[in-house]
Amino acid sequence: MSVIARTLGVSRSNLIERATNPSKPRGPYRKVDDLVLLAELRPIIDQRPTYGYRRVTALLNRQRRKESKPTVNTKRVLRVMQQNGRTLQKHTALRRTRTHDGVVVALRSNIRWCSDQLEMHARNGEVVRIVFVIDACDREIIAWSAIAKSRHLRRDGV
Structure with a gap:
């Protein structure tokens, strides 16, 4: 441990303390104005429930520009929507298997x-x-x- 401490240029006690007491994980990041932002987001989300966070951000920023307020980052809107359960369900892009096998069947003539x-x-x-x-x-x-x-x-x- 002392060789590592000398190589890194830190005290040996600092390395031992970090190894025995791992740092606490950070909690969810919240800004002071997140509740104000959520209040601005709710009418947009309620009016257009199928819009994702990118479209919601565009509408919010358009509204904020009209009111001469600063725009909001897309990632912040996503974080606020996720923390409050306002995002859409994730699209898995799973498609149904092909049901048509290429054979066209007609029971009698002149139908298909x-x-x-x-x-x-x-x-x-x-x-x-x-x-x-x-x-x-x-x-x-x-x-x-x-x-x-x-x-x-x-x-x-x-």
């Missing part, structure tokens, strides 16, 4: 249709777009259209 389109680029610069509609029950093509972009040719299967 599917459509798709594709585009093919030729070497000479022409672009051909093909659009078609399929009956989901019997997979029959109901209508189709092919359009060549550069020559404006149009052939319809309807």
Whole structure:
């Protein structure tokens, strides 16, 4: 312990005291004006309960600028809202599993249709777009259209 004390340039008794008596953890930080700030926040939160602390801070600071008061830090608004249970529930971003397996089922013909389109680029610069509609029950093509972009040719299967 004495080698460490000499290296750090502190007394050995100071190191022993710190090792045996750990410092007390600090309590929650509170400013004197937090109750005043909470009184300003409550009407905003009550009027717009779905707003998070960032939007609430923006509205509060807009109101304070109109009254020529200094603006409030976003982190302070978050701390005051958390200490008083005024924050929104955290979003977990958990999404439901995919229920659609890619199979489209229709019990009889002409009830559900599917459509798709594709585009093919030729070497000479022409672009051909093909659009078609399929009956989901019997997979029959109901209508189709092919359009060549550069020559404006149009052939319809309807």
